Amino acid sequence: MLELIEQKKMKRSEADEELSQMQTKLIDLANAVKAAKIPVIITIDGWAAAGKGSQIAKLIKYMDPRFYNVEPIRIPNEQEKRKPWQHRYWMKLPKQGEFLILDGSWFSDTVKSYMHGTINKEQYKRRIEDINVMERQLHADGYLIIKLFLHITQKEQLKRLKALEADEFTRWRVDDHDFENNSHYDKRFKRFDKLLEATNTEVVPWNIIPANEKLTAQYEIMRIVTEAIEGAVAAKEKGEEYIMPAQFKPHSDASNYSRPYKFNIVKTKKLSEIDMNKSLTEEQYRRKLKKYQNRLFELQNICYQRKIPVVIAYEGWDAGGKGGNIKRVASALDPRGYEVKPIAAPEPSELARHYLWRFWKRLENDGHFTIFDRTWYGRVMVEPIEKITPEKRAFMAYLEINEFEHQLTDWGAVVIKFWINIDKDEQYRRFKERENTPSKQWKITDEDWRNREKWDEYEEAVNRMIKLTSTDFAPWTVIEGNDKKYARIKALKTICDRLEERLGI
């Protein structure tokens, strides 16, 4: 893509006038973005000394500082290294109506990691997929992502490095490394070019800015940003999905990278096919509980030492016994190594971001267990059924969730998902018991009875969910829950089995 770019030079008088018009327009557009609740991400990558910092300063000069945030992307810090690589980008997501401006991005992060040898070729390829997946997911959720690459020639870069070195105030910004890189400009050119192509998707295309001339670059950035925002605001007003006008189409050889993940789905049973009569005697239960809890404790220790993250997702019918089940898992573990995350209705700051954000946010460090009591699967169950999210949008989540769990697996996580199943009669019995037991009354509400009326609708949703998201890396385990003892042992045993499989022991 880079070789197609011509370094242009505008006349100052011409540029100045147009710029001042666009700056005025940008103020209005930023207000329109706020009103239309569009979250905007602008990423600025490019060659060293291409002028990223000063271009950002010019861009934001006419924006309200309460509504943007500029974040430099450097080498990940220690905390960030203990999370999936894209975690830090998710954490920085702007709210609807706000701007995030990244100085550097997942693009330069990935190029540098690969060229410095921090990640190998295989990981590099996966990151390209990750980037395209992340951008597509955000785009589908209404994020406007504007990607800018500041392109300068080898000669221009050398000139700028020398100028920086000559000035005592800027000398600290340059070292031998930079000059060394400049002498290998061609090699970097090819690397940049390949990654630009591989991440130049139709939904979130690249904008290559000829930046030898600073004024021209400034003009181009302004033009692209204002046009993109105008387009997004207009589309939102019309209720359309907005796709940025692509400057470039991906080369055919890049299509390998930009296709979405294809996942292997394992065969599953429908809930109606499950044998719900399984149970354990009190004596069997005690013996097995001890056995698997001890085993789990040992396995946790090994996971901790090997820094393997474990993510356990609990879903199930109301009164299915999730709480008691989680308790038996938790009480086996070293309490410093896990955290249980109860998922309730989202807060305003969560609703103002991509729906997966609040789950990314809750991930514990590698080596730790994160146990979710209800999960991201609310997106494809309660949300469409209760009309919180339109069906069309909610159903995109099957792919997005598989991608999310695949990214967790790539991070090294063992992802274990439980559906605690009880039948309708058993639920009725437990609801009644709760109503009749003073200490349990707080656990039963009118909402539970209302949800129960939609049993069939939920059952269909659960069947579909299990069918579409039982991937080979993150399969569902349906737990026969009419007998709580049986259910607890099955959960513990499943966790132990999955960990042993992962640890190869």
Next chain:
Amino acid sequence: MLELIEQKKMKRSEADEELSQMQTKLIDLANAVKAAKIPVIITIDGWAAAGKGSQIAKLIKYMDPRFYNVEPIRIPNEQEKRKPWQHRYWMKLPKQGEFLILDGSWFSDTVKSYMHGTINKEQYKRRIEDINVMERQLHADGYLIIKLFLHITQKEQLKRLKALEADEFTRWRVDDHDFENNSHYDKRFKRFDKLLEATNTEVVPWNIIPANEKLTAQYEIMRIVTEAIEGAVAAKEKGEEYIMPAQFKPHSDASNYSRPYKFNIVKTKKLSEIDMNKSLTEEQYRRKLKKYQNRLFELQNICYQRKIPVVIAYEGWDAGGKGGNIKRVASALDPRGYEVKPIAAPEPSELARHYLWRFWKRLENDGHFTIFDRTWYGRVMVEPIEKITPEKRAFMAYLEINEFEHQLTDWGAVVIKFWINIDKDEQYRRFKERENTPSKQWKITDEDWRNREKWDEYEEAVNRMIKLTSTDFAPWTVIEGNDKKYARIKALKTICDRLEERLGI
């Protein structure tokens, strides 16, 4: 305090029965805590090999894992080092109805930092004050803090270290350092003892647990925890403030540490005494704007290099011009080095914690600017006036806020506070202008007019706030805001002056 402790030994049969009763009780109490919305913090400190980990495991065995979180306190990580030292404890605050259990705490953190030479004697003393302030602030906000210190004798410790070393599975937990420390038991004894005394306040007393005998220790912990929770629940039901029964009274020589900060207040004017006729010509404005913006940019650079945090708090009348003022400050700065935090109504997760939590949470790293658009002063203005917080509780905030800002100063921050003042006529003019300008109509709501009706009440609150919180380390600057140009220059100049003063240039 430690020398008063006698190592006890209970009969197993007796302990077992009482323990099982208390464990059952704890399950009910945890539900009661949830219902009464009491946030609970249990800290477990003590000698190395005193059994902290296993005692925590026993304590939580009967609790619902969705409602507690166990956090080990180790050496602060890189991110934590860039924040005030107590920041990481604030970040871990439990919500109302939840438990935070700390394995180690600000106590051991402080002892270790001092004994390892990470902090000097002066800093050590200030930390003691900080601890007492933090505990008092949390207590006053309804937090139940239960502090446990597991005490074992030198002989017992040596025995345990040897046992750990002899077992191949636990050998990694012990090193020469531990045996070395054991041989200097007396020195540590004195240090522990002093800090225990200094932080043994009436509101949050210490509980020293004789821990040579594990069963006795377990019993004592259970007893103290259940009694404290029972007391807190009962007090909350009666609407009383709960103070834990103190096991120990602070020694007289410790009183130096436990007194609240005494702050020097600088003399201030009432709003009615301010000359509101100050203004600048367009030409003066342009010249000064350029001058101070350039200066500020240079100063920011130095702050960045010296890792000095800058906290700027903006308060002022509705339509006072905060937004435009902040914009002139922000546009002078390197955008990677600041963030503007607009403060709106708190979210549920914020309301469920101490009111200062959301401000602690928003602090940027050292070397960065954090600019608050509205602040923690809402606590003493809008909250009591709009009856969101009872006056009695809100008025405690004068002290708490001074303490908070003092802690920021201790961290190294320059704390700058602006009240943008306009008179009542000017506000009327601006409200009307907003109503009559289509692009500004979103800025004016019925609420603004309603607030305006309470002008006198607000003016009184502002005068009191300025009078009570203009400390010598974080004084208020009242900005004459009828002329926006004058106001912007005064803010910029004040920031430059304060930074120069701090930097000694």
